[in-house]
Amino acid sequence: MINKNLTVDSIKQVLNQSTQQMDANTIADLRTARNQALDRHHALQQAPVLAWLNHHGLWASSSSSHHKLQHWGLALVLVAGLFSGLAYFQQMNEHDHSEIDIAILTDDLPVDAYVD
Amino acid sequence: MSLIILRNILFALLLTASAHSFAQPWAALTPPQQQALAPLATEWNSLSEKQQKNFTKIAQRYPHLTPEQRQRLQERMVKWSKLSPEARKQAREKYKSFNQLPPEKREAVKQTLRERHAIKHQSATSAVAPATPAK
Known part of the structure; x- marks a missing residue:
């Protein structure tokens, strides 16, 4: 007791x-x-970012001998993420021409009328 | 530990790759898409990703078009796909500015363009046609 x-x-x-x-x-x-x-x-x-990743199970913290490797890895992941984000943003910002293209391609005037 | 790092890097790289690639082989298109884009079947795989994406959006709208519009679309899509991006851009701009004209002016311009196109077409066919033998 x-x-x-x-x-x-x-x-x-x-x-x-x-x-x-x-x-x-x-x-x-x-x-x-x-x-x-x-x-x-x-x-x-x-490294608070590592702490956050570790907390969410995305990163395994280890002894100090692996820190350099961890930092390089993290840098690569961040660069890849940034690259993906930029590509996605660029894709989202690309103009959708399909509507106007259909209008031109189905118009009673031939395409040449708008190209010449 | 290194394996976990490697796994995370590979995951990020896969994400990057998936964000970039849209290219779809002809065989990967759905039957309705293939039907709408049938004239492009032979050259589909050589089109740029951007063009493929644009044409798949066009295919989405295809079922909502009238039979006449569908016919025109299919007749013209090969020519459209072969134009340079700059020429397509120019055509879009021309179309937009043309549609801002008042209806009566637009009709007059359309008439002029039709006549000009007919003359051009006529001279092109007569240049290709074989000469009639003299009697």
């Missing part, structure tokens, strides 16, 4: 006592995991 009167300090004390009872391997694993988490947090704070 958990004592409702436990304070933050007393919880800390209990946790610290428990840590002292752990074997060395577990402590080493926990330390490694903590360091990795801190590294990742640090890296994501430096």
Whole structure:
């Protein structure tokens, strides 16, 4: 049964006592995991876009040795995205001539009348 | 991790490619589209993407045309497809400005154009026709 009167300090004390009872391997694993988490947090704070992508499952954050590769990859994805966006925008802005073309092609005057 | 990066790049590149390509082979057109664009069947695959896109839009409107309009459209579409983009642009501009004229003036211009076209057509056929043998 958990004592409702436990304070933050007393919880800390209990946790610290428990840590002292752990074997060395577990402590080493926990330390490694903590360091990795801190590294990742640090890296994501430096690149908010990566953090956003990571949050949405579009990017896998990793240790610092892969950062350069990640940044190049991200740059490529962004360039490709930008290119797609521009192409789409250009396509949307293209004039639709079909209506006037039909009018010319079905007019009682021949096409030559408008071309000459 | 590298695989995830590669996957994301490939995905982006595929998106880029799909945003760009409209080119449709003749065989990919629907039967009603093929029927509307039948005169272009042989040269369809050599048309530019822009032209193909324009003609597929024309094909969409084809069912709403009268039989006479359909006939004119099909007779003229090959010639239209062979014009340069500049010539087509010029024709559109000419058509627009022509339609801004008052009806009576438009009819007069139409009459003049019809006569001019008939003379041109007549001289072209007489130039091609073989000479009648002298009696």
